[in-house]
Amino acid sequence: MTADRDPRRPSERRRDPQPLLRRRIASGRGAMEQPNATGDGPLRLDVRFWVLVVAVGVAGGLFGVALTAVLDAVVHLAYGGTVAGFAAAVQEASWARRLVVLAVAGLVTGVGWALLRRFAAGRPADLDDAVWTGTGELSFRRSSVSSLLSMVAVGAGASLGREAGPKLMGAVSGSLLSRWAGTPPEQRRLLVACGAGAGMAAVYNVPVGGALIAAEVLLGSITLPVVLPALACSTVATVAAWVYLPVQATYADVPAFPVTATQVVWALVAGPVVGLLAVAWTRLVGWVSEHRVRGRWAALGPLVGFAALGGVAVAFPQLLGNGQDLAEGAFLGTVPLGLALVLVALKPLVTALCLGSGATGGLFTPTLATGAVLGVVLGSAWELAWPGGPAGGYALVAAAAFLAAATQAPLSALVLVVELTRTADSLVVPVALAVAGATVVARYVDGYSIYSARLPRTAPTADGDEPARRVEGAG
Structure with a gap:
């Protein structure tokens, strides 16, 4: 049985760096006892880091705008509409036009992705891997081309989500800016996750949801050193995206249903x-x-x-x-x-x-x-x-x-x-x-x-192509 902690001993949860107010309150506890409000640890949320958070938020929002504009252009070219009126434009198009649009988009994107896998092999462009098992390094060239191809596919009618490109490019913003600033890997991973959440927040107008995607899904932590920069980054990206994207909710016509x-x-x-x-x-x-x-x-x-x-x-x-x-x-x-x-x-x-x-x-x-x-x-x-x-x-x-x-x-x-x-x-x-x-x-x-x-395997497949999915427990 573990003995109770001696109240005279210093807390294990000391704030690092120390708060500006060095004199502690009358409780006599010389530290922050609340588990989610303890020290920054290796993240070190200093002034330079907060400047990077704002910069990543702006970049994530603007990438979301640019990619949504590409998506709108593809939908307009393919069906004569925009993302906001996609269903109506598709319904008005003939089945032959829909089939031709999808076939052409499949050919263009298929060739594009095949060329990427051949000539950009080894350049990291997997967001989840970069945050979960890597150091946050992402390739701008491969990620940007893949994001554009993804928007072409979705705009043509492929049954895929449009958030992949903005999330990836927001994450790339975090990777590039942290590399430029020379931040340690812990900060880089946090900035990459914040950038990914910011990209999603921008295109769907969901600042809190974007922050939680960064914290809960990508980093698995709801502590203040994670939540605060994630929320700031997603909010900045959402505001930046308002230069082009609507301010109202994505599903603006849904009524407030009564609870029964x-x-x-x-x-x-x-x-x-x-x-x-x-x-x-x-x-x-x-x-x-x-x-x-x-x-x-x-x-x-x-x-x-x-x-x-x-x-x-x-x-x-x-x-x-x-x-x-x-x-x-x-x-x-x-x-x-x-x-x-x-x-x-x-x-x-x-x-x-x-x-x-x-x-x-x-x-x-x-x-x-x-x-x-x-x-x-x-x-x-x-x-x-x-x-x-x-x-x-x-x-x-x-x-x-x-x-x-x-x-x-x-x-x-x-x-x-x-x-x-x-x-x-x-x-x-x-x-x-x-x-x-x-x-x-x-x-x-x-x-x-x-x-x-x-997630990909840790080793490449026999045909030399990109690795297949990792299988837990596989021998």
């Missing part, structure tokens, strides 16, 4: 179910990452994958794009149950198809959209037994739970859904219940996230 008893009980029951389905989705992501097209056929993989998506989209054009319009329709209660039953199966499959073809893109919004239509299905079934909950409310709760379980980031998922809608706080109790239940089940059953499932 049936929804609270449904959240308790549905959370574990959503968690199990999120495990299946995460495993699918891992499988297609392991078996994506490689070698001599890598340049043609996106062409075939995007064309196949275009073929499926002849009947279901809602599958095109990252899924933002699909999620909004589910939140507004305009997705019929029959269509939701089809899309809840097809959306993850076509997203996995695009990912397995060798394309690079995000999974945030496709995951959110899948969770939203899953909520339509599960909520409709629940309403048969205990009616009284709004359809959009079920979709919103399930979207947060599915995102939380798939990312293993419950706080980030909850806050992101609130910030994306600015109205979901009315459902914060059922959202929190479902998020907790889904994340616990996913963590207990499997423990992977859609980010860790995509």
